Amino acid sequence: MDTNGKLFKKFLERENKISDQFSSENAKKQHAKGKLTARERIDLLFDKDTFEEIDAFVTPATITSKFGKITESYGDGVIVGHGKISGRLVFNYAQDFTVMGGSLGTVHAQKIAKIQKMALKMGAPIIGLIDSGGARIQEGIASLAGYATIFKNNINSSGVIPQISVIMGPAAGGAVYSPALTDFIFMTNKTSYMFVTGPSVVKEVLNEDVTDDELGGAMVHCKKSGVAQMMFEDEEQTLQGVRKLLTYMPSNNMENPPVILNPDEIPEFNEKVRDIVPDDPNKPYDVKEVINQIVDPNTFYETSENFAQNIVVGFARLNGNTIGIVANQPKVLAGTIDINSSIKGARFIRFCDAFNIPLLTLEDVPGFLPGVDQEHMGIIRNGAKMLYAYTEANVPKITVILRKSYGGAYIVMNSKNIGGDFNFAWPTAEIAVMGPDGAVAIIYKRDLAASDDPVTLKKELVKTYRDEIANPYIADEKGYIDEVIDPAITRKKLIVAFEALQNKHVATPAKKHGNIPL
């Protein structure tokens, strides 16, 4: 081809125009808000020189009405394409706030829908970088229809390919439902927010003054509402966090998760594990210490860290293989299960199940959180969510009972009879219908009332209860526990057990889908 000819010149002219559009002028505007441009974000997200853009030259739909105007631009405020993350194909769309506020017009929506469909066809993860003012008002109903298509694609892809949303600016109104339908939401602290109705509407309707950040900032969604899972202090770290999360996931629901072997040898016998759980059943401790001692060093990636902290969920690697961990956290609310923790746990379990990630449960649970609040807000139907999710999951499931395991909560936390493949217990385990104090109070109510020295009697009865009932050995003898193990060899036991389970398959009865109590 003649590179000095007319044809090639036209091509070059176009190329120049687009680079003008991404000139430093627009970049400055973003930087002035403490944000990066869509292109810079893509550069940070993908491996070096691997991102391929498509549909860069599409132009916005023309409008006929006289209401507002549409800025001439290429790409219509969104960059779509694919690239490699840690060497693996990933699809992406990144909204560009510098073009009409990243607002979603018809063409903008079509581009996103196109890349969503492509990702689903290829069975590759898709990441959306969201920084948009919402539906483009000028385009009216057409932009709403655009959103609808995106939502539909989100749902079609759900459970087939991992979908991650990264909120890096505003996401308001109906737009929030696309992230809500994806598997994980990341947010950048202080410069991103999500809400269905914004502060101005809140002010108008309720006359309450609230800022964007207070209404739907990263802090709010990661801590209070549980809408978002991850929060980072700046955009580079946010995107780095996305990259890291992806290394735990397979590309689609047919594959197994990637394997990353740890270069260092890890001793099979780890005495430190023995010292974490206090012998005193009422003393709190941090279950994350147990996790970090059991899994490959520095591989535990916690999600929803700040929401419902009485349960800890996250990914980790065990001998290089990804596992999902669900653990009660004795140091918060004594590790009881409440509405939020049940929902948090259930959603995580279902993600793992959908993407062939084996589940490890570390159990130390005194029961469900009692209270009028909890009962009235529906701990029954909400607690059922985790029970449902655990039972439904057919990936390999292993439980280690660290200490307490009482009543209904024992059943929920992947007990043998709801389908735990291997159930281990530490010698500190107490498995029973209820804690010693409760049990003694009920069974020996009369004796205690009649006794001259109820305190001593109660102490004796509690001791008898622990010796006779609330220990791991009864359950072991009856087969509800496969083995009582020395905490120091937990890691080795788990590696062997997961290896034995790697070809697990359970046939579920044919059904359209179950009816999880939502």
Added chain:
Amino acid sequence: MSIKSILIANRGEIAIRIVRTCKIMGIETWGIKTSAEPTAHYLTHVDKIFDMSDEYPEVLVFLDVEKLMNIIKETGVDGVHPGYGFLAENAYFAQRCISEGVKFIGPSPDVIHKMGNKTVARQIATKHDIPLASGTTHTIRDAAEAKKVADKIGYPVIIKAASGGGGRGMRIIHKAEELAQMFRLATNEAEKAFNDPSVFIEKYIQNPKHIEFQILADSHGNVVHLGERECSIQRKHQKLIEEAPSPALTPELRKIMGDTAVRIAEIVKYESAGTVEFLLDQNNDFYFMEMNTRIQVEHPVTEMITGIDLIKEQIRVANGEKLTVTQKDIKLNGWAIECRINAEDVQARFSPYLGTIEKMVLPVGENIRVDSGVIEGDSISPNFDSMIAKLIVWGEDRQTAIKETKKALNKLWIKGLKTTTPFFKTVLNNESFNCGTFTTSFIETELEVMHESNEEEEVLAAWFATLKYIDEREKDTLDQVDYEQGKNINPWVLNKRLKSF
């Protein structure tokens, strides 16, 4: 009959300290294993262990008289050493031991009771002309009476809650005009804190030094003092550095104060080791504050300069033996400084810092003594005090002792926790500390920062943080993800998986 076996009703470094002397004296020691710290280091030192680790009591066994009496019966010991803290100054416990026919290593219950009660001790002192801060021994009813008393003893005065402690219900008044309001505040606070609005007034000693005298007394009426300890470096009544002798005392003053201390012991017919605490003001007038009827945390500094084993003397006295020394024999030799290495966050107002001691290298040397109840791998838990070790350094004079202490602190190496070490380095370099003029208000008035840090260390830390950051980011980037292995699915699984859709 002399003691053959001792129950140590204590834990930590003092338990180990007691064992050390018992070993020399050929006495069998019993330690108590608790569920709160079943693997504690002191248990490796005692000869025999009474195991209570399967009980989870609400009250720690060291505070539970009945349980301890049980243990005494079961172990068949003939002596109990209470150490310091816990039940060391509990007259009831001492009495129970005696009733049980077991020797309580400490003074008699009667003396413990007299000296433990502030007003009783004050009355005894007044009766025998022991110098006391002037003031009332009875309760002040209203502001008018308070003013009358204050005018008489002269300002500044301090109003103290009668049933008080810990600084609450306490007000310092510098001028007569302030009195009425302060009186009201103090009574209100006392009422709220202790359910008792009664207060009394005392002359306020401005910027005193805290000087205490170690005394030893036997049942034959012999009483000696082993010189003083200077304990003015305090924070919220918590001693941090102690030294012996004090740079503030002349031989004459030492004699007068020492004699007074001995006299107090004689008056109450004291037996065993004890400590008489004084406040010393800027005119070198001293005032009796209180008497501690136990072995003190800071006893090693006295041992270092006198060469006398205080625990040994305590046991001998309990056996009814005579003291090995007379006042003439006691020579103060050189200077000793003790630093309490606690797991505390000096940068956060000395709050306890919980965690695990990952590495601990303690300085060693001819003139260095370290008393510690923990080893590498042990945790500092909220159940007990935060002491890691007491570092005691001897030098032939004060300057040498300071210099050697600094050297020893630089050799002290603890990882995993924050400790009070940076604070001591700062104090030892402080001018006022070095010339010996400091008072109990040293920390508030002389120290701008509790820890010295230099620019070099700040930069090094920044450098290290950056390095850690780079390492981590690099590791994330360079992780070689093996996707093929993940895709390599057993055909059996793949087949089933495909069919299930």
Added chain:
Amino acid sequence: MITELKEKRQMRFGRNSKKELKKLIAVNTKRKKFEFTLPFSEHLNLNGKESEVLIKEDEKHGTYLLWKNKKYPVEVIYKNQNRYEILLNGISYIYTVETPTSYKRMRFLASKSESKKNENLEAPMPGKIVEILTEEGRDVRAGEPLLILEAMKMQNEIQAPISGHIKKIYIKQGQSVLKDDLMVEIHVGK
């Protein structure tokens, strides 16, 4: 190859490095900054004097830095994202490590008048205060344990929801609290 790269301490972050990262900035809590140019060097220049820092480790001492013939015990005692608390020679230093871009962002966000919000810590459930681990006037960082609340026979660690300083403590050790009782007031800023 990996070790080679490590030795050079090249910073790429898997990014399209049209602009190679030139430096990193460690910022302490008083916003004092320490810049380190990349590639990262073991030679530390201070007051015109340059000297190599060596990271050593042995069984007896654990990890330490050797600089100008002096040993400095060093460890990371807390880490969250890019925030590091370094304990060096017994004194702790808190830094966030920033790239030039994130440093700019940090400055920008700091310049915006931040709404200083105070937090009232309320009892999450009825129970008894077993222990108070903090005191009035103390600076706390988010996540730091403040008190132990015993409920349903279980001790729960109650943590500071935000970083700030303890303005007032409304509870006493041994006191019983009801759900939503005000326990601690934390203020942001001085």
